[in-house]
Amino acid sequence: MQIARYLADGAPRYGLVEDGGFRRLAADPFTRIDPTGRIDPFSESRLLCPVDKPRIFGAGLNYSSHIAETGRPKPRVPMLFMKPDTAAAGPGDLVVYPREGRDVHYEGELAVVIGKEVRRVAEEDALDVVLGYTCAIDFSERTIQREEMALGCLLIGKAFDGFCPLGPYIATGLDPTNLDMEVLLNGERRQSINTSDLLFGVAQLVSWISQAITLRPTDVIITGTPSGVGPVAPGDIVDVTISGIGTLTNRVVAED
Numbered sequence: 001m002q003i004a005r006y007l008a009d010g011a012p013r014y015g016l017v018e019d020g021g022f023r024r025l026a027a028d029p030f031t032r033i034d035p036t037g038r039i040d041p042f043s044e045s046r047l048l049c050p051v052d053k054p055r056i057f058g059a060g061l062n063y064s065s066h067i068a069e070t071g072r073p074k075p076r077v078p079m080l081f082m083k084p085d086t087a088a089a090g091p092g093d094l095v096v097y098p099r100e101g102r103d104v105h106y107e108g109e110l111a112v113v114i115g116k117e118v119r120r121v122a123e124e125d126a127l128d129v130v131l132g133y134t135c136a137i138d139f140s141e142r143t144i145q146r147e148e149m150a151l152g153c154l155l156i157g158k159a160f161d162g163f164c165p166l167g168p169y170i171a172t173g174l175d176p177t178n179l180d181m182e183v184l185l186n187g188e189r190r191q192s193i194n195t196s197d198l199l200f201g202v203a204q205l206v207s208w209i210s211q212a213i214t215l216r217p218t219d220v221i222i223t224g225t226p227s228g229v230g231p232v233a234p235g236d237i238v239d240v241t242i243s244g245i246g247t248l249t250n251r252v253v254a255e256d
Contacts, residue, residue: 003016005050006047015040021045029115049089051113054166059224060079061199062200063193063227074199081154083163083222090166094250095238095253100141105140106229107139107225108191109240110223113134113219115129116217119210127202130176130202132170134169134248135242143157169246174245179242184239186236186237187239195223233252
């Protein structure tokens, strides 16, 4: 099942993806999955970020291939950071290359959408609180990020408005341990991986975070990026495709 958040009749809606359109839901999917008889045609709808104003938890150095690429030792526990809800963007949204930007990079990622409130969930039960999965691009301003990390912190380099596009849909019923991901930059493949290469899998991340923080419906966890990250410039187009989910596409533009 694929769940879309989209604009139709002048208002945000949730719907199930079907041939030709979205079957409108009577409520948001975090409350219940309740399809109506109303179909909103694709041609009369515009996709939005699949989650409205999410808290975004990020995992760094979480693919074995990317860790090898950086030359760093494997983390003993998940290396986590957060992005503000203003970093969230949707499919097709323009990503602004900020005036302060000197070295902005793309990072294709699998994103986990939490569907139930939970605290201290066991790893073996962690997937039960997941609504589904979507694609993500974790944009990062490396110059600022390096300065922050030298001070033992990480915020602004990851936190510019629009620096975390999500979409196109929330897909349910997937096995997060075996999903293929491919990232294209201007049509050229730059990243290709299976999520079996994750150091800390989805269940581990959900459980680990929940030991300290109550996870809530609409929270998003972006699970890390594989090898092949690199810089973007205004005019570049980034595509992230994950099996069972679809393709998230965003274009980078200069500020002002």
